[in-house]
Amino acid sequence: MIEKTEAICIKISSFSKTSHIVSWLTDTHGLIQTVIKGAQRPKSWFIGQYDLFQTCEILFYTRSYNNLHIMKECTPLTQRDGFRTNWRSAALASYFCDLIYRSSFGNTHMPEYYKLLSTSLDALISHGPDTSIMSWYELNILLTNGLAPTLNNCTSCGITITDKPNYTFSIQQGGIICSNCSNKTNSNIISITPDILALLRNWQRTISPAAARNIKPTRKQTLAFRSLIGIFITYHLDINPVSRRAAIEISTV
Ligand SMILES: [Zn+2]
Incomplete structure (x- = not known):
């Protein structure tokens, strides 16, 4: 056939x-x-x-x-000939492809994946190795797999999370948990600041990689986000792509 x-x-x-x-x-x-x-x-x-x-x-x-x-x-x-001359963008493109390759469980057809990769590669060609494009892409890979971090309600009891100085985030439970539940959980929790939570929310509701570029994190915020999402991807997608570390190192030279 x-x-x-x-x-x-x-x-x-x-x-x-x-x-x-x-x-x-x-x-x-x-x-x-x-x-x-x-x-x-x-x-x-x-x-x-x-x-x-x-x-x-x-x-x-x-x-x-x-x-x-x-x-x-x-x-x-x-x-996409631009990748032949922009090796920083090519390093990110390699990671984008590797992440799709490793997270396509059982070769299940997910139509969203095709559009996600196509638009993200085009964005790298148009705008270069932008940190916000990578962050947007990673969150959308998780979203497509039904694994997007829960950011507005407690992942344990479901109550709406209200503003406070710091938030607790459970990698295992997949998102924010309230102070009441964080005192009872056995899972490892991470403290995240309101600006990092705001970054996550902004990127998660942005509809395109080009629009994601309007979000300009500081270097400190970028490092905090990368650490959190790196751990999240490793745990929930059960992969630890070497290409991610290489892409970060090369694209930020
Ligand atoms: Zn709770």
Whole structure:
């Protein structure tokens, strides 16, 4: 059976001396892998037809027994050449793709993922390696998985959280907990300041990565946010991508 779809190239590996395995986030089939036979031969028809971070139209023969399909045709639609010259943005793009790759459990098709990655890569091309784009992206990955931090009500008893000097946040319970519940819980709790809670709320309700750039955290706030969300992602998505640390280090050089 032959399928055709739009797809973003998120990972390229060697399969043999001449072939590639390419992982794609597709518009219609979720995360898939294709074998591109002869891709590394000098006269291959596929040379120049795909690269990391590009959106392509792909035509492939489906193979159901191992989810490793056979590429028939591939045509670039959005090449995003800016990543070739802006290595800081490329480091963030690599992390964005890696996070999708690692959090696509069982290759379940989640249509929101495709739009999320596409718009975020475009935002990196347009605006460079912006911290707010990365923060927005991470919160939306969690949101798409139904794991967004609870920020307005206590995750234990549900009461509305009111303003006070500091808040308690439970990684295990997935958000803010009230002082009454924090005295009873056995889970590890973290104290967060009102400005960090406000940042989380702002990014969580912002609808696009471009709009997220209007939120300008201080360096101290950025560090606090990264630490909190890094722990949150590791715990709830059960992954600890090395690419996150590399992306942060490279994009802030
Ligand atoms: Zn409570």
